[in-house]
Amino acid sequence: MRWKILAGNVVTVVLISLIAWFLVKGRASEALLQDVAPSVMRSVALLEAVRAQDGDLFVEAVEAAARSAEVGTVYTGDSESAQREAAFAVSQGVSRQLATLPRRNRPAELVVLLNAEGRVLARNAERNLDAGRDLRTEFAAVRQAFDGATGHSVRDFIRYGDQGWMEIAVVPVIAEGRIRGGVLAGFAVADSAARNDGERISVGVGYIFREGSRYTVQSLSVGSQREKEELVTWANSPAAGGEQLIRGRSEVRLRLGGQDYLARMMPMPGAFTQQAGAIVLRSLTEAQAPAGNVAFPVLATMLLGLAMAIGYNLYVAQYFEKPIEQIEEGLLTIVNGNTQHRINVEHAELGGIVYRINQLVASLTGEGDEGSDGG
Numbered sequence: 355m356r357w358k359i360l361a362g363n364v365v366t367v368v369l370i371s372l373i374a375w376f377l378v379k380g381r382a383s384e385a386l387l388q389d390v391a392p393s394v395m396r397s398v399a400l401l402e403a404v405r406a407q408d409g410d411l412f413v414e415a416v417e418a419a420a421r422s423a424e425v426g427t428v429y430t431g432d433s434e435s436a437q438r439e440a441a442f443a444v445s446q447g448v449s450r451q452l453a454t455l456p457r458r459n460r461p462a463e464l465v466v467l468l469n470a471e472g473r474v475l476a477r478n479a480e481r482n483l484d485a486g487r488d489l490r491t492e493f494a495a496v497r498q499a500f501d502g503a504t505g506h507s508v509r510d511f512i513r514y515g516d517q518g519w520m521e522i523a524v525v526p527v528i529a530e531g532r533i534r535g536g537v538l539a540g541f542a543v544a545d546s547a548a549r550n551d552g553e554r555i556s557v558g559v560g561y562i563f564r565e566g567s568r569y570t571v572q573s574l575s576v577g578s579q580r581e582k583e584e585l586v587t588w589a590n591s592p593a594a595g596g597e598q599l600i601r602g603r604s605e606v607r608l609r610l611g612g613q614d615y616l617a618r619m620m621p622m623p624g625a626f627t628q629q630a631g632a633i634v635l636r637s638l639t640e641a642q643a644p645a646g647n648v649a650f651p652v653l654a655t656m657l658l659g660l661a662m663a664i665g666y667n668l669y670v671a672q673y674f675e676k677p678i679e680q681i682e683e684g685l686l687t688i689v690n691g692n693t694q695h696r697i698n699v700e701h702a703e704l705g706g707i708v709y710r711i712n713q714l715v716a717s718l719t720g721e722g723d724e725g726s727d728g729g
Contacts, residue, residue, distance in 0.1 A: 390641050391605065394618050397557040397634045398603070402623050404554060405632070408457060409624040412541075413507050413523045415455055419448045420525040420537045428467055428475070429527065429534045438485060441467035441476035449478045452539060457550070464517055464540035470533055472496050489538065495626050496538065499524035505533050511543070511563065511622060511630040519543045519563050519572045519630070548573035558615065558635035561622070562589055564600055576635055577611040584610050585633075600631025613639040677701045681708060693719040 419425060424444050431437035445465040452462040465478040472490025477483055490496045495510035505526035514520050520540035527535045543561055552559040552575030560574040562585075569589040574582045588594055588608055595604060601621055608615045615635045622630035677699045684697035696715070699708045 390616050390636055390638060394557070394605070394616055394634055394636050397555050397636070398618050398620050400555045401551065401557075401559065401632060401634055402620060404551065406623040408455075409509050409521070409523075411455055412452075412458075412521070412539075413509050413525070415452055416448075416523040416525045416537055416539045417507055419451065419539070420527050425467070425527055425537060426529065429529060434475075437469075438476045438481075442478075442481045445476055445478040448537065448539060452541075457554075458541060460541075462539045463542045464514060464520055464522070464538070466538040468496070468536040468538060470535055472500055472536065475535065495522065495524050496536070498626060499526055499536060500533055503532060504528050505536075508626050509624040510626040512540075512627075513563070513565065514540065517542055519561075543572045545573050549575040551575070558617075558637070560585060560633040560635065562600060562631045562633060564629045569594070569599060576615070576637075581610040601628055607638075608635070610635075613637050674704075677704050681711070685711070688715055693721060 424447065428437055428440045428444055431440055445467055449461040449463075449465045452458065452465075453460055462478075466484070466489065467475045467477070468489060469475050472488060474484045474487040474489060476485065490500055493510075493512050495508045495512060499505050499508040505528075507523065507525045509521070509523050511519060511521055514522075517540070520542050522538055522540035524536060524538045526533045527537060543563075548559040548561050558574075558576040560576065560582075561572050563570050563572055569586070571582050571585050571589065574585060585608070589599055593606075595602060599619060602619055603621075605616065605618050608617050615637055617633050617635040620632050620634065621628060622632055680699045681697055681704070684695065684699075687695045693715070696712045697708050699705070701708070
């Protein structure tokens with residue numbers, strides 16, 4: 355009997371506690387998730403501001419270089435060979451100057467000085483590398499920068515050969531009211547770029563680029579190579595929305611590296627050709643994690659209640675089991691022929707029953723009530 359009572363009470367305590375735990379955890383999860391979507395939207399706005407500010411500083415630095423006397427002297431050379439020689443030396447100097455930009459912390463990987471037709475005079479990496487290459491025909495950003503009598507500054511993202519995807523600024527060099535050439539400077543979109551930006555705004559960041567009909571992930575602050583590959587797979591699936599991936603601002607849910615994320619797309623600020631987009635992510639799995647801590651007191655209470663229920667039931671079972679066994683033994687003695695035997699059990703709850711049993715035995719056997727009153 356004791357085990358039936360114990361099992362019933364234990365099951366009741368466990369069921370009630372589990373229901374309470376799931377309810378508390380569910381409500382806590384809902385409360386924690388309420389701020390995720392607004393937080394992602396705020397992070398998108400913050401990332402736009404950060405990228406726009408960095409881009410403006412970058413363009414201003416390249417404009418300053420294009421107006422400098424050092425760059426101006428390149429186009430005063432008597433021959434193309436002299437101009438190339440001067441352009442190579444100047445491009446290296448400009449690359450080093452751009453290392454002073456906030457949060458760049460390195461020389462520009464690409465600095466090209468162009469002639470009036472948009473062809474390469476020289477670039478910083480090697481004296482004759484890309485010499486004569488027609489960047490005006492190759493890149494829309496260069497065509498736009500050289501458009502009109504005096505052109506204008508253009509910022510964009512391009513894929514420049516083995517350099518991979520780069521953030522570039524193209525600034526025309528103006529002399530005597532006309533375009534004499536131009537400066538194209540670029541920083542590679544390194545794998546650490548998204549991680550650095552993600553740390554600045556405390557959120558996951560990824561940079562996505564369109565190459566033909568496919569999309570690639572150049573940089574991602576979340577996880578490692580596995581997460582990047584999963585994001586590439588998603589980006590090229592119908593669920594990503596194709597062109598909206600880098601031009602829209604849709605909110606999506608993703609699963610990367612075993613975690614659920616709420617993400618929002620955004621065009622890359624300042625991208626002229628709109629081949630680049632950013633994705634801002636926040637882990638729903640991590641956001642809900644504190645819900646377990648909130649529900650932990652319920653679980654602790656359940657364990658405490660379970661221990662108390664077991665202890666109390668063992669006490670109650672022991673309190674009733676022994677006198678019931680004594681009553682059973684006494685009745686068995688009487689049934690076996692000892693009609694003069696009376697049950698003698700002193701018990702607060704069972705004493706009245708013992709007294710009535712002794713009265714009944716005396717009545718049935720015709721013998722006087724000599725037994726205890728059980729009280």
